[in-house]
Amino acid sequence: MALVSNHKFLSSNPVIRNIACLTGLKRPSSPRYVGMKFFRENSTWELDVKRCPCDLEFIDYIKDLGIEGKNIFHFGTGVHHIVGLENQKLDVPNEIIGITAAVPEHQAYVKLVLKNPDLAKYYKVIFADIYTLTANTLPRFDIINLFHLCEFYLPENSKITHHNDASLLQIFIDKLNPDGKIIFYSGSSAWGATKSLIKSLEETGQIKQVHEYKSLVVYTKA
Numbered sequence: 001m002a003l004v005s006n007h008k009f010l011s012s013n014p015v016i017r018n019i020a021c022l023t024g025l026k027r028p029s030s031p032r033y034v035g036m037k038f039f040r041e042n043s044t045w046e047l048d049v050k051r052c053p054c055d056l057e058f059i060d061y062i063k064d065l066g067i068e069g070k071n072i073f074h075f076g077t078g079v080h081h082i083v084g085l086e087n088q089k090l091d092v093p094n095e096i097i098g099i100t101a102a103v104p105e106h107q108a109y110v111k112l113v114l115k116n117p118d119l120a121k122y123y124k125v126i127f128a129d130i131y132t133l134t135a136n137t138l139p140r141f142d143i144i145n146l147f148h149l150c151e152f153y154l155p156e157n158s159k160i161t162h163h164n165d166a167s168l169l170q171i172f173i174d175k176l177n178p179d180g181k182i183i184f185y186s187g188s189s190a191w192g193a194t195k196s197l198i199k200s201l202e203e204t205g206q207i208k209q210v211h212e213y214k215s216l217v218v219y220t221k222a
């Protein structure tokens with residue numbers, strides 16, 4: 001148990017890392033046990049409505065609330081890119097910037113755009129570690145989803161990133177347009193940690209909850 005709770009030891013230990021890479025973690029869903037390099041090179045997240053319905057719920061949210069022509073940030077595209085593909089079908093698509101830290105997921109995006117160049121008009125996918133983004137590299141948004149906040153931060157990478165989860169959340173709040181919404185996913189494996197960050201921002205009067213939609217929790221600037 002001590003080993004399992006110490007992900008820094010696991011991801012920096014070459015023997016453990018090799019075992020992790022050779023066994024069931026060929027397509028790791030988290031960098032925690034395999035390290036960022038292996039995760040980046042190999043991770044591919046397929047659409048899985050039972051394990052992770054957030055992207056499908058986000059699409060339903062956009063459709064149900066008639067959200068069109070807005071600027072959207074989307075944390076964690078998956079290999080399926082369903083958010084970009086469904087957005088493209090709207091009468092007035094939103095302009096979405098998605099992010100993935102996984103090469104296969106980014107390659108899937110490149111292939112989709114080569115087949116369907118219209119996709120890139122409204123859906124751009126950055127290959128980057130979200131913790132390296134800064135106020136200078138981000139525009140303002142009407143809607144920001146941080147579905148996977150607190151799931152993937154690796155403290156051992158702090159020298160090559162700019163943020164941890166708390167400071168990342170802060171720059172995204174600062175990037176919200178007036179009346180903009182920031183949306184979290186209560187089914188996240190790190191929902192406990194995310195909820196604590198949200199609570200402290202609510203307590204300091206920075207954000208307030210607007211509503212819930214399925215497993216999504218929607219906030220705005222207070």
Ligand SMILES: C[S@@+](CC[C@H](N)C(=O)[O-])C[C@H]1O[C@@H](n2cnc3c(N)ncnc32)[C@H](O)[C@@H]1O
Nearest residue numbers: 045052055076077078099100101102129130152
């Ligand atoms: C569990 S998958 C979920 C994908 C999608 N939202 C879904 O529900 O099907 C997590 C996503 O977050 C991305 N991700 C993980 N760590 C990241 C990081 N540090 N920076 C940017 N994206 C990251 C992964 O590449 C992947 O696309």
